Each structure stands twice: as C-alpha cells, then as structure tokens.
Amino acid sequence: MIDSRWTKKDELIDILMDLKHDLGKYVFLHLSHLTTDSPADMIEEALHAALFETRKIGVEHQSAEQIWLRYKSEIDALDYPFGGYERLVNAANETLAMKRFLTSGGESAPPHVGQIQKIARGISETIMQIIEEEQGE
Amino acid sequence: MSERVRLLLIDDGDTYADLIQTRMPEFELVAPPGPSPWLKDGPSAIGFLADNTASIDAVLLDMHFDIPEERLFPLDDSSSLRRTKRFQGVAILREIHERFPSLPVVLLTSLEDLSLVDAATDLVSQSMTYVLDSNDVDALRVRIHSATQSNRTDGDTRILWGEDAQMKAIHRRLTVLAKGGMPIILEGETGTGKSYLAEQFVHLRSERSGPFVVLDLSTVPSNLVSSHLFGAVKGAYTGAVETRKGVFEMANGGTLFIDEIQNAPLEIQKQLLLVLQDRKVRPLGATREIHVDVKVVAASNRPLDEAVAAGTFRPDLYMRLSPATRVHIPPLRKRIGDLAFLAKRFTERAFYREDIAALCAEVAPALGVSVIRGLQLVVGRERHDDEKDTLLLVVPKPVWKMLESHHWPGNIRELEMLIYNLITFTLVDAIDAVRRNISLSSNQLQVDTGLVGNLLQGAMAVPLSSSEEFSAGLRAPNQLPVTVHPGATLNEVAKEVERQYFLSLFKRCKRDFSEMALMLLGDETKARSVRLRFNQLGLKVREIE
Numbered sequence: 001m002i003d004s005r006w007t008k009k010d011e012l013i014d015i016l017m018d019l020k021h022d023l024g025k026y027v028f029l030h031l032s033h034l035t036t037d038s039p040a041d042m043i044e045e046a047l048h049a050a051l052f053e054t055r056k057i058g059v060e061h062q063s064a065e066q067i068w069l070r071y072k073s074e075i076d077a078l079d080y081p082f083g084g085y086e087r088l089v090n091a092a093n094e095t096l097a098m099k100r101f102l103t104s105g106g107e108s109a110p111p112h113v114g115q116i117q118k119i120a121r122g123i124s125e126t127i128m129q130i131i132e133e134e135q136g137e
Numbered sequence: 138m139s140e141r142v143r144l145l146l147i148d149d150g151d152t153y154a155d156l157i158q159t160r161m162p163e164f165e166l167v168a169p170p171g172p173s174p175w176l177k178d179g180p181s182a183i184g185f186l187a188d189n190t191a192s193i194d195a196v197l198l199d200m201h202f203d204i205p206e207e208r209l210f211p212l213d214d215s216s217s218l219r220r221t222k223r224f225q226g227v228a229i230l231r232e233i234h235e236r237f238p239s240l241p242v243v244l245l246t247s248l249e250d251l252s253l254v255d256a257a258t259d260l261v262s263q264s265m266t267y268v269l270d271s272n273d274v275d276a277l278r279v280r281i282h283s284a285t286q287s288n289r290t291d292g293d294t295r296i297l298w299g300e301d302a303q304m305k306a307i308h309r310r311l312t313v314l315a316k317g318g319m320p321i322i323l324e325g326e327t328g329t330g331k332s333y334l335a336e337q338f339v340h341l342r343s344e345r346s347g348p349f350v351v352l353d354l355s356t357v358p359s360n361l362v363s364s365h366l367f368g369a370v371k372g373a374y375t376g377a378v379e380t381r382k383g384v385f386e387m388a389n390g391g392t393l394f395i396d397e398i399q400n401a402p403l404e405i406q407k408q409l410l411l412v413l414q415d416r417k418v419r420p421l422g423a424t425r426e427i428h429v430d431v432k433v434v435a436a437s438n439r440p441l442d443e444a445v446a447a448g449t450f451r452p453d454l455y456m457r458l459s460p461a462t463r464v465h466i467p468p469l470r471k472r473i474g475d476l477a478f479l480a481k482r483f484t485e486r487a488f489y490r491e492d493i494a495a496l497c498a499e500v501a502p503a504l505g506v507s508v509i510r511g512l513q514l515v516v517g518r519e520r521h522d523d524e525k526d527t528l529l530l531v532v533p534k535p536v537w538k539m540l541e542s543h544h545w546p547g548n549i550r551e552l553e554m555l556i557y558n559l560i561t562f563t564l565v566d567a568i569d570a571v572r573r574n575i576s577l578s579s580n581q582l583q584v585d586t587g588l589v590g591n592l593l594q595g596a597m598a599v600p601l602s603s604s605e606e607f608s609a610g611l612r613a614p615n616q617l618p619v620t621v622h623p624g625a626t627l628n629e630v631a632k633e634v635e636r637q638y639f640l641s642l643f644k645r646c647k648r649d650f651s652e653m654a655l656m657l658l659g660d661e662t663k664a665r666s667v668r669l670r671f672n673q674l675g676l677k678v679r680e681i682e
Binding site: 025026 | 149150151152155156160200201203217219220223246249250272273274275
C-alpha cells in the first residue's frame with residue numbers, strides 16, 4: 001500500500017522547489033541577457049537587479065538575501081536533516097557574494113560575465129540536485 | 138495585424154514585464170487599461186481573453202503565483218495551497234486550452250522545473266504550448282517567436298474555430314491527426330472550410346517539408362482523373378502530348394488534399410486503394426513505379442458511409458482511408474453561437490482588403506480623422522467607442538436575429554461574402570451621404586435592415602418560374618426562392634423581395650396564416666399581423682391559386 005502521508009521530506013522538497021523558483025530562476029534571469037561584449041555599466045546594472053531587485057512585485061522589491069533568509073528559516077524550522085544542506089548554504093552564499101563584483105562592493109575590475117552567470121546558475125543546479133537526491137531516496 | 142507581436146502576460150510579479158519592455162521591443166504587451174500592461178491572475182486573464190483572443194498572438198504564462206487564495210484556480214483536489222500556488226500556471230493553462238484551444242501559450246518556466254511534476258508534463262505536451270529550454274532571456278525570445286510564428290502560419294484558421302464545443306473537439310482531434318502518416322477524412326457541407334483547414338491547419342501541423350497539393354475531383358472530367366492523380370507519360374493516351382506528373386508525385390513529402398472524393402469513379406477508387414496501401418504510383422504508360430510519401434486528406438460534402446451504403450464508394454477504400462480518422466465539420470447553422478465571433482473576425486479581416494481600405498479612406502475626412510485604423514462589427518448599441526479612427530458597423534438587433542435564423546446553406550463562405558458585401562454597401566452609402574453634404578454624426582455606421590434582407594435573399598435567389606420549384610432543392614422551411622430585379626430605390630427592391638417571399642411562404646404554408654406567423658414571428662397567434670402585412674404588400678388571397 002502506498003504511504004500517502006505528508007512527510008517532512010515532502011515538505012522540504014516543496015520548500016526547495018519554491019526556493020529554486022524565487023531565487024535560482026530570478027537571479028539568473030536578470031543576468032541572462034549579458035554577453036562578453038556587454039559594457040561594464042550594463043553588467044553592473046544587471047547584477048544589481050539580480051541581487052537587490054531579484055523579485056519585483058508592484059512596489060515591493062525582494063533582494064536575493066531576503067529570499068534566501070526567508071526560505072532558510074523555513075528549512076531550519078523543519079528540523080529535518082538532509083545531506084545537501086551544506087551544499088545549499090554554500091551555493092546560496094556564493095550567489096549573495098556576487099555583490100563583491102559591484103563597484104560599491106570593492107572589486108575594481110568588472111567581473112567576467114561567464115563567471116557571474118556560472119555562479120547564478122549554480123544555485124539552481126544545486127537545488128535541483130538536492131531535490132533529485134531526496135526524491136530518489 | 139500590427140507589426141509587433143502582441144502578447145498577454147500573466148504573471149504575479151513585474152520581472153518578466155520589465156524584461157520584455159526593456160529588452161524586447163519587438164513584442165507588445167496587451168492588457169486592459171490600467172497601471173500594469175499585464176494581468177496578475179487566472180480569472181482576470183480568462184475574462185480578458187474572452188473578448189480579445191483575436192488581437193493576441195500568444196500568451197506568456199508564469200508558473201508560480203504567490204497571490205491570495207481566492208484568485209487561484211484549483212489545481213486538483215489533493216493539492217495543498219503551496220502546491221496550488223507553485224503550479225498555478227498549470228491550472229490557468231488548463232483553462233486556456235479548454236476555452237481558447239488555438240491560442241499559443243509560452244510557459245515562463247523550464248522543462249527542468251516541469252519535470253518535477255507528472256501532471257504538468259502531460260499538460261504542456263499538448264499542442265500550442267511552449268516551454269522554455271532554460272530560464273533565460275534568449276530562450277524566452279526564441280520560444281515567443283516560434284509560438285507566434287506557428288500561430289501566424291496556421292493562424293488564419295483561428296478565424297474558423299470560434300467558441301463552439303464541437304469545433305474545440307475538432308481542433309483537438311485534428312491536432313493529433315495532423316501528425317503521422319494516417320489519412321484524414323474531412324466531411325462537411327460546402328463552405329464549411331474543409332480545404333482551408335486541410336491547408337492551413339493539417340498541412341502546417343503535419344511537420345512535413347513537402348508541398349500542399351489540391352485535386353478537386355468535381356472539376357476533373359472522369360476520363361482524366363487517373364492521369365491527374367497518378368500522372369501519365371507522353372503518348373500514354375490520345376492527347377497526352379507531354380509527360381505529366383500526377384498529384385501524388387507532386388505532393389511527395391507533403392500533403393495531398395483530394396476534394397469531393399465521393400466523385401471518384403469506382404475504377405479509380407480501386408487504384409487509389411492500391412496507392413494508399415503500397416505507397417507507390419505508376420503513371421499511365423510508365424514502366425516503373427514511383428515511391429510516394431504523402432499524407433492524404435480526403436474531403437466529401439456528404440458522409441462517405443452513406444456513399445458506401447449507396448454502392449458508389451468502395452468499402453475497402455473507405456476502410457483504408459479509415460473511418461476512425463473521420464472529422465465532420467458542422468454547418469454554420471449548427472454552431473450558430475459562433476456567428477458573432479465569425480462575423481466580427483470577418484469584419485476585421487475585410488478591413489485589410491484593398492477595396493475596403495480605399496472606401497474607408499474616403500470616409501475618414503468626414504469623421505475628422507486622417508486615416509481609419511480599424512473596422513469592427515457590433516451588435517446593437519452594445520458599446521460607445523470614442524476612438525473616431527475605428528469605424529463601427531452597427532448591426533441592429535432585429536437584423537442580427539435575422540442572421541441567426543438564416544439557414545446559411547453556403548456556411549462560413551457565405552457569411553464571409555455577406556459581411557464583405559455588408560461592409561461595402563454600408564461604406565458606399567456613407568460616402569454617398571458625405572457627398573450630399575450629410576455629415577456623419579459619429580464613427581458608428583448602422584447597417585441597413587433592407588440591405589441585409591436583400592443580401593440574404595440574393596445569396597440564394599433562383600428564378601421562380603413555377604410552383605414546383607418550392608420543393609426542388611430547398612431544405613429549410615425558411616429558405617425560399619425570390620428573383621431580384623433592379624429597382625429605382627432599395628426600398629422598392631426590398632418591398633418586391635418581401636412580396637415574393639410572403640407569396641412563397643403562403644404557398645409553402647398551404648395558405649395558413651397561423652403557420653406563417655409561427656415561422657415569421659415564432660408565434661402562431663399573430664396570424665392577424667401577418668395577414669395585415671400580406672395585404673399591405675398588395676397580395677390578395679383570392680387571387681392566389
């Protein structure tokens with residue numbers, strides 16, 4: 001008989017899916033039009049939007065950090081240990097750390113587009129990987 | 138159609154709207170007047186689409202909607218609120234497929250994300266649904282182009298579908314049948330759009346690279362059918378002065394539309410059967426067979442099973458064409474609920490004809506505008522449009538009822554011609570008025586009742602020479618022949634038409650005014666009114682045999 005009870009694992013997968021949508025999808029979307037030829041100010045503008053206006057709903061702007069902290073607190077509150085937790089936190093931190101590429105962030109040379117797109121893609125890939133691991137167990 | 142691709146965006150957030158507006162100038166977001174050029178939930182989007190499908194090239198639909206529960210469409214019975222929000226796009230997509238099956242929808246999500254949900258993958262594998270290869274701007278641009286391109290190439294058939302449930306079912310069925318190599322049988326009265334659907338829908342969706350070729354068997358002499366179908370080498374028969382390719386060979390790799398297949402001579406039917414079975418044709422007089430890969434769409438204006446029963450169509454060919462692929466296109470009178478949809482679309486389409494555009498250009502100065510930008514048909518005084526550069530063709534409600542009760546023997550083709558004539562004559566009248574210094578009070582041009590009556594009668598007018606003609610070839614009780622002669626005024630002509638109609642109906646109803654009242658007014662107790670009108674028209678019972 002199939003166990004149809006809603007488990008903490010199901011809850012975790014649900015939260016991860018939402019995180020992938022709200023954080024992974026939108027951070028990358030803001031950066032996806034950039035090419036290696038894009039001028040520095042365009043890169044700066046896109047990166048700023050990706051990190052600080054990650055989701056725009058009317059006048060409300062949600063930053064990547066706000067989104068991450070909201071979901072992290074949900075995951076922590078779930079009290080369900082899972083193997084990918086550390087990888088997830090690292091990927092999220094790496095995403096948020098892209099602010100170092102902004103002029104105000106301290107680095108003087110403009111970032112390489114390929115590098116920031118790779119980092120931005122990384123959070124989605126990590127989440128997807130963890131979801132598949134959890135679903136496979 | 139405007140140059141820019143018109144999109145309806147359904148998204149709870151602003152990010153996609155910003156992206157499209159700043160990075161994709163080739164696209165235009167269409168939405169009701171308001172602060173945002175997009176819609177934020179399913180119910181408002183479905184409501185907007187109900188009136189605006191024709192002006193939208195594609196829908197962009199987000200998947201995750203973080204909106205109040207009361208604005209969500211249910212996903213399924215067991216879904217949590219969180220899940221319903223996350224896959225709200227699937228629920229909205231289901232509604233769009235159901236109500237507007239020919240409208241392309243681009244889902245603003247990637248296949249990877251959808252792979253997490255079985256139900257979603259099933260749904261998005263349906264026709265007219267496009268999913269992004271990845272969540273990036275280029276993937277979005279590519280998908281919008283492919284969705285709208287596909288809809289523009291078969292897009293003209295959107296005009297045929299309407300909202301009728303039968304047509305929606307046919308749309309779904311033809312979408313499936315178009316793919317693969319199976320033949321299709323299209324049945325339906327003349328003018329229902331069979332050849333149009335074959336070319337603009339089946340062929341374009343068949344994903345075949347070869348050409349679309351037509352053979353209308355009602356126009357080919359029986360002794361030449363074989364050479365038209367299969368080809369002939371020079372000298373194969375008297376008159377074959379040069380080698381001729383048959384339509385099967387011409388359509389190789391593509392689609393062959395055989396119209397009026399029920400007219401194929403029996404001996405040809407046997408040959409057709411062999412070609413369909415073996416996928417080879419041998420032109421007349423040729424020594425070698427040619428392999429052909431052709432999707433056959435066979436059309437008939439009467440049910441082929443009746444032709445089989447009557448012995449005029451081979452049962453084995455019928456079975457080979459496969460009755461399971463039979464699609465019956467209903468006559469217009471059986472989908473009369475679509476009349477307004479079709480009439481409005483034909484009006485909009487007529488605006489792009491050169492002759493209509495020229496007439497509109499003559500009307501424009503009288504409205505104080507330099508150019509007319511659109512033409513719309515409205516029923517009754519249903520709207521007041523302040524945009525003077527759009528001409529409104531107002532059909533009074535009684536006239537509309539007349540159209541609804543018409544039998545439409547020529548179906549959609551007849552409707553399109555009627556609308557075209559209606560527009561032409563109404564514009565000509567408006568121009569005449571302007572020339573006589575009668576100013577146009579507004580951009581609303583009322584359609585003349587008599588004109589519609591004339592056009593409807595004219596469409597089926599046959600000379601009335603004897604009473605025997607009442608029963609000859611006339612199917613509907615309200616379809617009666619009249620003969621139209623030029624008159625000094627339209628009123629005079631209309632009166633004569635009405636007189637003839639009353640006379641015909643009087644005979645058809647066996648001199649029973651109650652029955653006439655039932656047919657004309659839907660109320661048999663109004664016989665007295667009919668009798669009065671009868672007399673006003675100068676008709677006298679005692680003088681009619």
